[in-house]
Amino acid sequence: MRAGRGGRNWARSLIMFIGVSALSGALAAGLAVPFAGFVGQGTAQVAATVESLPKEFESDPLAVRSRILAADGTLLATLYEQNRVPVPLSSVAPIMRKAIVAIEDSRFYDHGALDLKGTLRAMVRNQTGGEVQQGGSSITQQYVKMSLVEKAKTAAERKKATEVSYERKLTELRYAIAVESEFSKDEILERYLNLANFGAGTYGVQAAAQHYFRTTAAKLTLPQAALLAGIVKNPTGYNPGNNAVRARARRDVVIKRMLELGVITVGQANHALRTPIDLSQVEPVPNGCANSRYPFYCDYVVSKLLQNPALGATVKDRDHYLKTGGLLIRTSIDPRIQAAAQASIDKHSKLTDSAVAAITVVEPGTGLVKAMVQSKPYGNGRNHTNYNLNVEKSYAGGWGGFQNGSTMKAFTIAAALSKGIPMDYRINSPEQIDLRNTKFRTCTGWTRDPTYQPHNSTHSGDLTMVEAARFSTNTYFLQLSQRTGLCPIAKIAAKLGMYNGQTGEPLEQVASMTLGVGYVTPLMLSNAYATFAARGKYCKPLVVTSVRDKAGRPVPGPGLDCRQAIPRQVADGVNRVLSQVMMPGGTGGHLRFGTRDMAGKTGTIQQNLAVWFSGYTPNLAAAAVVADASLPYRNLMGQTLNGDHIHDPTGSGTAGPLWETAMQGALRGLPVERFVTPPKKLIGDPNAVGDTSKKDSKNPKPKPHG
Template sequence: MRADRGGRSKARSLIMFIGVSVLSGALAAGLAVPFAGFAGQGSEQVVETVESLPKEFESEPLAVRSRILAADGSLLATLYEQNRVPVRLSAISPIMRKAIIAIEDSRFYEHGALDLKGTLRAMVRNQTGGEVQQGGSSITQQYVKMSLVEKAKTAEERAEATEVSYQRKLAELRYAIAVESELSKDQILERYLNLANFGDGTYGVQAAAQHYFRTTADKLTLPQAALLAGLVKNPTGYDPTNDMARAKARRDVVIKRMLELGVITVHQANLALRAPVIDPAKVEPVPNGCGNSRYPFYCDYVVSKLLQNPELGATVKDRDHHLKTGGLLIRTSIDPKIQAAAQASIDKHTQRTDSAVAAITVVEPGTGLVKAMVQSRKYGNGRFQTNYNYNVEKSYAGGYGGFQNGSTMKAFTIAAALAKGIPMDYRINSPQQIDMSKTRFQTCSGTTRDPTYRPRNSTRGGNLTMVEAARYSTNTYFLQLSQRTGLCAIAKVAAKLGMYNGQTGKPLDEVISMTLGVGYVTPLMLSNAYATFAARGKYCTPLVVTSVRDKAGRPVPGPGIDCKQVLSRQVADGVNRVLAAVMMPGGTGGRLRFGTRDMAGKTGTIQENKAVWYAGYTPNLAAAAVVADANLPYTNLMYRHTLNGRDISDPTGSGTAGPLWQTAMQGALSGLPAERFVAPPKRMIGNPNAKPPAPPKPTANRPR
């Protein structure tokens, strides 16, 4: 009995081999049956070959495009290796199902994994017609082959999955048998239609319907379905965007085959044959990647942050692949209304041909949500274009790494002084020039000095309070104040508020001129730091990705809103009071004030005018704007540099960068409630009745 069972098993294997050999002969256009492939092998060897083939088939998860959305749900970008949107079979029009079955496997619902009768008929028809008109493999076998190609990771694996050999056809058949035993015919057809390549970068019938006809798979008409069904055999050769005539000829073959099988009537066939193939004007491109996004620099930054998330893969390469194949739905922080306001400011105050660059970032206090990110140079490789994002640190793809930030650093000196108990009315005699060559400054590791340091003011000096010195941006006051607080205290405050060197990623240098600007900082970094003051000392890590869901709708873990109290509320309130004076009449930012909102801000101009800043905020929003030379070596903005098509004759924080900040914030705040700063404690204010010095003369109060 055992011998009989063994004999029957061998017999079945031989029968399967013969069937597959015939099928192999039907490859492409009906090649000769490759019995020669087994020449020299006995029946025992053939049986062993067949029996050694795999019996189970594991398909690769479909590569599905991912989408990046703005905060309002509008589409920012699509990322994909294959443009695919899977749908259920019930969401595919019946005529599409009939068309693909008619041309590829008309007896699909009648046979098993192998349709020997259909294969032989296809051989005869294709050889008689002189070209491939009908498929030689069943839909199940085609699905298996496409899946094997999909699973291939290397060129060698792809070549193995597509080679013309009896071994491959035997493996395909064994897999097809496994698939037919595990899945229903409808399930196989659904997977096939979602997996197939339909040309011009589209995969799956839904993406193809959207691309060629701007419709959905459930609404496909007969001529549309026939065109798509014909594409599967040769997605490039029959692509209507490549060759309309050839595409029509192939479509008509499908229509005539459907008529021959009685799937459609003569009247339906005639109407379909006369229908246009496609309307080229309606072909809908599906842009891929951030370069095609409406906010390309922001999109690149989003992708960079996603590539840091280990939940998307063990390596950066794995995460990148998952981003482009995982069907992720990525929601971001960007607010199109605020982004439009910031872009309107760039459009108003800059021109494409400017030699100087401008950039603005807007952040929401208390959440860290990045609401806008714009710059004057467009995305690209052409003239007056760039791939650098001037708003972010160098550690991110395309990040420029920032510019020296000038007197915007004085805000951190104010915070350090208030935290040490120095009140706002603290006076320091601040002459136009001061000799600090012998002055030692305390650092976190000791002391430092500069034997030749004799700084000057570019604005008002005198016996000033902290509020007055901030209003006029008096350098000699803040240098002396920073000597009293110590550089370590300033460095610690700045670090708590997310400030570091945007080029190197290292802490800011503790040099004696630290309060006048140090290192390289970015608009994102500075706006978020100032947002901490607006949020009463609550620092939030900048956030651009608010949620990620996989193709099943399940949330993918990742960084969310991350805030912590890094300054006391009273210290932050005090900083807000001091910097609010900057935007009052007579202050360096006084001309930038608009409406009746509470506002605070600070100008910044670095040595030799290589960059100028304005950073400011309300309780609702914080923004930083910079105008700079972005070409190495950096040069003075007032020499041979233009902004808005005009020479920059007198670059200042308020006069050059300030208008960019003002226009952006005015538009961004439109419609938002006018929230108020909280008053600091009286002990921090000091003597509110102290008589302020006389207001500066117009010529002396040149805004910086």
């Protein structure tokens, strides 16, 4: 921005003004700086100083608050360093414009960058009072000063921008000259009203109108406009929330000044002066995730955003842009499904429980995270936590997961079907099996456990894959994993997004892998099972669906990221096997509801430190976990859930009801969809595995794909 041809003339005017001020024997230029600052400097030297000042003024973009929205467009959270919503001057009520001009610079539209008449008047009043009672700065000068403070990045820069010195005032004047030559008066006023601090953490007239009066800048009344105009001089001292009496007195000064200038009538002034200040309308704008509707989910969203290089070169840059860039961030969370999951938590747990519970719901085929809830609320108080029990440790506040028990058997089933082992495949599965030093092939060689002698907690015998899944028979799946090898199980699990939520490393390939390994999160597990529901189509979990800057332009970022992770027929086969878990006699049979196709798997880890139920329909997948989340980890037996002691912690009986209630609510209103029948070669003998194909003329089962 250039000062234009008039710059030199303005400098001469400034020199003349300083001379006039010197002759008057008062404060130099009425600028609240002792004239002694100019002692020893001749006119030529002052002129040289002025001419050496910058002739261009560039203001930083306004810091504008960003908003995070749910999938339905409702507000989840607001992020800001300064609570500001810029508006054009045409969206500011005329009475507000008149109020700010009347009290801050009544001759604003009549003078240039410097109001010589107003400054001399202020100088005289200040000298008479013996102190600075009235400033002589024009609105343009004030705008420049506020902009310089806004641009300051360090304490030293902020001090320089606010110091009491003639150098600062001269710099501001030079910049004001440049601003006046570049912008119209209305444009300057618009910038001023959007930049100004109106107290209580609000910046700009629009945010102030919303905060104090729950209205917009366009609808401000005379009493409201006068109050806001009065605050600008001292945003802390005249904030009605801090001192309503002082704020009203200042407001009345503004009203009387407007009357003195003929801006309003006597009747308008009297009515405004009689109007009380109503603090009941004050509406704070919560800042940050801690004050949002869904704090844990919000933190996860922000963590994902901070990984996006399109928002800045460093995490610090991205964080700053998030809070100042005026971004509109749309997310995947569905408030209806979130409410259903929360209702389940509320029904099946209590704040004072020693055990914790968590649920994540994911949409198959997209990876959209529809809900994320837990039993311990966000906060630092008793029975609260800042840990997100649903996500990995690599994210802000992520707990890092729990051992997942027999939910790992789903990946063993997928590995077996991938190798052509049909679901009617029988293995003699005794109650206990001796696997001491039995070799299991891994991706890099072999592994063995010299002391491993696992046993069943349910049915034993000569079982098919389907029967073993229904009863969650450990000895069957251990032998099956020996036949498939651990490498195919590990590879399929990895393709479906499973890894150690504590370390980020791949799941360990050990003899007991199929019975649970490492630490996995509800988000991980629900999304992996969603892959089966989507016929083998894996999608990375997605929480941020779009980001737009304050101009409405899209900001690049990760979108839907899906791929065919396992063959469709294999996923169809897993769905068939796990559907039997939900049938009468299966470990999840009592959790089945309605007529939908659904599949699931229980999980209980050693010493009952955590129990799981992960299940899905073609529409939604969810994982629920109940665990001890306090070191040292203890057996869930005897701990409390929903206010009662847990006597027999199991995936179906303890975590299952949480999953059932959440899914019942989440699926309400969604269409009934069906799993696809797998190829006969994977089914084997339908009599041996239980042919549960449904014949429904209204909802025919889709034909299997190649």
